[in-house]
Amino acid sequence: MVEISDIRDVLKSLESLKGVADTLTDDDDLFEKGLDSFGSVQLMLALEERFEIEFPDSALGRRSFSTIRIIRDTVTGLCQQEAA
């Protein structure tokens, strides 16, 4: 089970969200909080490493990474697929 706190830990490691990571709500739009396209790629890489998953191209849209909750759901879905 992937926890919201796991996603927060990953976000804290990102340069573009470092300053605000602790103040984010689960549904804040990360792109409005300063996440840029470089940062979103770094976020994907960090998530792939941490949870030992690979995002398929279909999950690489902006939407999959827009909020903490959506990231948690996306990662959870991929972890279940890996396990199956």
Added chain:
Amino acid sequence: MNMHVEVAAALPVATPVESLDVRAKRVAEQAARHADAVDREGRFPAEAVAALKAERLLGIQVPHSLGGEGATMSEIAELCAILGRACSAAAMVFAMHHIKLASLVTHGLDSAWHCTLMERIAAEQMLIASSTTEAGIGGDLRNSLCAVEAEGDAFRLTKEASVISYGAQADLILATARRHTEAATSDQVLVALLADQITLERTGVWDTLGMRGTCSDGFLLKAEGLPLAQVLQKPFAEIAAQSMLAASHLLWGSVWFGIATYAVDRARAFVQAEARKKPGQAPPGALRLAEAANELQAMKSTIVAGLARYEAAKGDPDALSAIGFSIMLNNVKTTVSVQAVDIVQRALSVVGLAGYKNGTPFSLGRQLRDVLSAPLMINNDRILSNTANLLLVQKGSGKLLSA
């Protein structure tokens, strides 16, 4: 609100029954006639833009329901190529106008204020300029320093715009700015500013090697007391990804294709004249011409494939903001911008001194200077770095006929 109807009635409206191509070719004739003067004097291609307005080509992308002609990106790309053969500056002004209009048409339909604006653009043939570049930020269009400063229902904006192409001639400027004074530099919105609502103080002069007629001067832009409704609320990040990136790379590429086509046509005419003089012998430039024609075809295929991918993805925000789609568009830009330069240079080597010299039927100096801007308009190194970053996570399908 009948204002737009009255304005439309006041203008000489050519009923657009003729095809877009035919109308654009008439504009191209005008543009070609003045292209050398525009280049030499570094002045705005006023005759060509007046012809674009007379042929009603500035509003064609606006949907039928708002008084436009609902032209597609591919149709507009064809017109960019037609104009690019005649006058690079006029073609680039036309392309940049439609890149901005694409943002309005794609993202402004749910805003009443912006719908009225689009009606006016179609009716009054308003020319739209873009202000993204900013002192302290440079050409990174996804970051801004200036901010929308709201007070009640009104806002003010001050932007040190180090480049606004034809800013002094535009009827409307779409400017990027931070959403509010506390927003992150990447949390941007797109603000519509009518020429009579702003002051522009010239801070820099566009005296360049080529593309001289785009008049991309620097300005201090100031707006005050404007209605907040003029701020498009959608995140600019989405506008950039879903309409601006695609429109920019595809329409710029089409302008460069027009320039390259003109150069190859000159080279072909030169080789054919040589061949007629000495039948039975292949002219010395014939092989270089074959190489240029080869590369022109590759360039064309890249643009056409990009347009097809865009038309297929149009209206699907997920497809338009997918990483693979951004990589494809980046590749279109970096590929065709380099090809265009190479093609014009090869054509110049075919026609030789007749092309190097100004004022001959084979002169290619202006085209070469203009096309050298292609790899620099959003520097290819910046785009390649962006692609390199995206490739860290893209997986790829390995298919030939689909994404």
